[in-house]
Amino acid sequence: MSRILLGLVMLGCNVAVEDVHAFDDPITRLVNDRQGERCSGRVEVRHGHQWGTVCQQGWDLEDAAVVCRELNCGFVLDIPSGARFGRAGGEVLWRDVKCSGDEFALDLCERTLNDVCTHSEDAGVECTGKLPAPTLSIQSRFYAYSTGEAVHFKCTAPYWQSVIDFHLYKRGVDTPLVTQRADPRQMMVDLTLSDLEISHQGSYSCLYRIHSKLGNSASGNSPHSNFINITVLEIHTPQIWYNTSPEARPGWVTRGHGFNVTCSTQPQYPGGSFQLRLIRPNGTVRHSLPALAPSVTFTFSNAQSNNEGYYCCLYKVQTGERTFISRESQPLPISIRVTYARLLQSCTLLKPSKLALICNF
Numbered sequence: 001m002s003r004i005l006l007g008l009v010m011l012g013c014n015v016a017v018e019d020v021h022a023f024d025d026p027i028t029r030l031v032n033d034r035q036g037e038r039c040s041g042r043v044e045v046r047h048g049h050q051w052g053t054v055c056q057q058g059w060d061l062e063d064a065a066v067v068c069r070e071l072n073c074g075f076v077l078d079i080p081s082g083a084r085f086g087r088a089g090g091e092v093l094w095r096d097v098k099c100s101g102d103e104f105a106l107d108l109c110e111r112t113l114n115d116v117c118t119h120s121e122d123a124g125v126e127c128t129g130k131l132p133a134p135t136l137s138i139q140s141r142f143y144a145y146s147t148g149e150a151v152h153f154k155c156t157a158p159y160w161q162s163v164i165d166f167h168l169y170k171r172g173v174d175t176p177l178v179t180q181r182a183d184p185r186q187m188m189v190d191l192t193l194s195d196l197e198i199s200h201q202g203s204y205s206c207l208y209r210i211h212s213k214l215g216n217s218a219s220g221n222s223p224h225s226n227f228i229n230i231t232v233l234e235i236h237t238p239q240i241w242y243n244t245s246p247e248a249r250p251g252w253v254t255r256g257h258g259f260n261v262t263c264s265t266q267p268q269y270p271g272g273s274f275q276l277r278l279i280r281p282n283g284t285v286r287h288s289l290p291a292l293a294p295s296v297t298f299t300f301s302n303a304q305s306n307n308e309g310y311y312c313c314l315y316k317v318q319t320g321e322r323t324f325i326s327r328e329s330q331p332l333p334i335s336i337r338v339t340y341a342r343l344l345q346s347c348t349l350l351k352p353s354k355l356a357l358i359c360n361f
């Protein structure tokens with residue numbers, strides 16, 4: 001059906017279309033003595049019920065590219081001359097085929113009916129065949145990374161002798177992010193995306209490029225591999241500060257009073273939490289709260305000497321297989337002090353003349 005439609009379109013452009021074919025009959029085929037090689041051979045076209053050949057006079061890459069496309073055979077690798085694929089029985093039907101290279105079928109190309117060529121000049125094509133898609137995998141098997149890390153992808157192609165290079169694509173970006181040349185016979189390459197940024201989060205695939213014996217002008221891309229999604233997290237060092245009753249001196253908290261230590265960071269991720277560490281000479285005490293807001297406050301209602309030490313905040317988030325922990329915030333020193341008034345209350349004046357005190361706190 002589409003062939004008839006295309007024929008009509010071309011007629012409208014004053015290109016001669018000689019044959020009106022039945023709907024689904026093939027017009028072009030490749031004939032080869034070797035079994036199983038569907039995508040290379042002598043080019044044959046059908047005229048009515050007769051199959052005939054095409055003369056290599058004027059036969060070029062663009063013409064061959066159309067044959068490979070029409071037969072779903074990938075890209076042109078070569079156009080062997082001199083009837084390499086054996087001689088045909090029928091007539092040499094066409095010569096001077098002039099495809100632009102973009103046609104969907106050979107019979108949409110301009111040509112001249114043959115009156116001069118013999119079978120020794122039959123045109124042939126070697127196409128790549130339908131290129132198999134490569135496989136993309138991730139070497140670390142992690143799908144979540146923090147900024148600055150590297151992700152090592154692995155792209156594996158089925159054996160193909162003419163692979164030039166491999167490319168890593170991010171979905172939505174036209175140019176490859178990473179390109180790796182292929183050594184001969186190397187069918188697996190590492191594609192490393194280093195120094196990850198937030199903008200690298202997304203969906204990735206790879207493909208390989210092959211080249212024909214005729215130079216890069218006839219190169220082609222394989223289909224895309226499977227897609228792999230990666231997540232990139234930006235984990236910043238949290239800020240830390242504290243609040244207490246206004247009369248206390250900076251860095252001090254009055255014994256028996258309340259104080260709050262606040263941890264804060266942005267951005268945050270689902271499942272994140274803040275850890276508050278109190279570092280004391282006789283060990284570290286840890287408190288943890290879910291990060292339900294950019295700032296989370298740890299409340300201590302009754303300051304005692306065991307609350308004294310250096311406080312640090314950390315932000316922690318778990319995504320499937322990995323746990324990301326921020327660096328420790330600046331250490332915040334907090335001293336727990338008794339007020340002068342309280343100090344005096346707990347002392348007994350022994351000898352008023354010598355100002356000797358016994359204190360009990």
Ligand SMILES: *[C@@H]1O[C@H](CO)[C@@H](O)[C@H](O)[C@H]1NC(C)=O
Binds near residue numbers: 202203229
């Ligand atoms: C990968 O991300 C896309 C959106 O960018 C989503 O449509 C797709 O389902 C995701 N695939 C997997 C395997 O998570």
Ligand SMILES: *[C@@H]1O[C@H](CO)[C@@H](O)[C@H](O)[C@H]1NC(C)=O
Binds near residue numbers: 259260299
């Ligand atoms: C500590 O935070 C609580 C609420 O979380 C508040 O009621 C209290 O006044 C705060 N204390 C200080 C000393 O800021």
